[in-house]
Amino acid sequence: MGLLLPTLYQLRDQLNELESSCKTSTPLVHALQQGIPKRMDLTPHLSSQQEASLKVKQVFLPLQPGISLPKDLLLLVLHLSKNVNGPENVKFLIFPPQEHHDEGSNIVLSCSADSRPAALFYWFLNGDKLSDTGPELTLMNIQMSQSGNYSLPASTPVVTVSNTDLVEFNSSVRLSCSSSGSSLSFLWLNSSSEVTASDRVQLTDGDSTLTIVSVTRYDQGPFRCHVSNPVSSVTSGPILLSISYGPENVKLIISPPQEHHEEGSNIVLSCSADSRPALFYWFLNGDKLSDTGPQLTLMNIQMNQNGSYSCQAFNEKTLRYETSQSSFMSVLVINPNYESNDIT
CATH class of the missing domain: 2.60.40.10 (Immunoglobulins)
Incomplete structure (x- = not known):
């Protein structure tokens, strides 16, 4: 059953409010304001977090006096929950938990995440998106062709800093980057330049930890952690260091x-x-x-x-x-x- 609105103007106001909050519905609002019936998919314009909270509703617009719109006009309306967070702490498990599996056996891959509203899950094999969705992927009677790297998209990185109040030549600092997902690669950026190891700069823990010894005034940043795997690429927010x-x-x-x-x-x-x-x-x-x-x-x-x-x-x-x-x-x-x- 569609959502019945009393007037076209109320829907227009709701879409204007939606446009100001998520900045994805401009073409839809424009079409509505101009009285042009239009059906469109705006999903490509959404971020990964917005896709996770996407709901699609059919809206029935009754013909109003003075409005030259066809009756039973159907529009796709995006509804984003006001209480949105995540996904975070994405975890990937394989059962049974062993490195090698016999051909013909059954395997269950499970994915979980902290997300509100509930996250949508997609699966990838060797970087290619599978048609399967949902928190579990069940492989029955597995064959050699199903060997490969099963992966999950990387979540938005979180950077923790050991100390942000630093003194030039006297202080050292450690930045640690964490992200959920599989087969993750880490890269550090100082402004737009890649951070590489040197006498004062150390990259450890698979490059997820950046340590700067005897900081100078030119080490203020902003630093960002870039995380990628075969199916996704995400970057943390900027981290600024205060160096006296x-x-x-x-x-x-x-x-x-x-x-x-x-x-x-x-x-x-x-x-x-x-x-x-x-x-x-x-x-x-x-x-x-x-x-x-x-x-x-x-x-x-x-x-x-x-x-x-x-x-x-x-x-x-x-x-x-x-x-x-x-x-x-x-x-x-x-x-x-x-x-x-x-x-x-």
């Missing part, structure tokens, strides 16, 4: 950039450093000032502010500090009543 480094290249700039400054003028001193994070401190003639931060603003400067200024960057994570070169600031008193005497 520096300070280096501490620089002091005085603005306006001139050798002498008139008493009463305003001056801004700026300090910069390659550091993550950084705290800034200021010094005058070697004495630490109470001012902090990347800028020191001197308003209405006086003669007693004459001297050699420097700034220091400190990183509370690396416990390192570096001081800029000193810059001498000369404050001059201009006497407007002073007149030089001519020498004759």
Whole structure:
């Protein structure tokens, strides 16, 4: 029995809401809004998780006054459950659990997964999709032609990180990738580049574990784990590492950039450093000032502010500090009543 809707407009609103949530029904919504009867299969546009929760309903649209649509119009409507998760923890078992099986015997292959709604199961032999579906594949009176690699699609990888708060040159980190499926191959990406083993980079556990020794600031990522097998290919979400480094290249700039400054003028001193994070401190003639931060603003400067200024960057994570070169600031008193005497 189809789903009877009172008006075409209600169906249109439901499809608009569906379009905004799963972004797969644009052609169907457009056809409905334009009054064009259309029948289509949108399954190829869905992700694997959406396919697992796909339901197809027949919708009967009664002819409404002023709507030029044929009576008994049938549309395929996608319904995605609001409470969708999985599939995860896909497991594959063969019974009896032995490496070799006698020709003519019977074998049962079982597949399970954590999924809501219940997952659909597909089977593959040597990378080719079989017509059988469901959580069990029963092979009766097996023959030599049925020898091969039976596999399941890989599930979305999950990456765990040993530590995300790292210090350059002092810390090491381990990223572990896990995925369900069979005959899995693992590949690590740093941004779009493949991660390969080196003196500092180790790939272990079938390349599912990535270890970086003595991290540098260029090891921040984002890292992704790519998992594949003969029948599927999936990639994890990005993992960013927080790596503290520096300070280096501490620089002091005085603005306006001139050798002498008139008493009463305003001056801004700026300090910069390659550091993550950084705290800034200021010094005058070697004495630490109470001012902090990347800028020191001197308003209405006086003669007693004459001297050699420097700034220091400190990183509370690396416990390192570096001081800029000193810059001498000369404050001059201009006497407007002073007149030089001519020498004759």
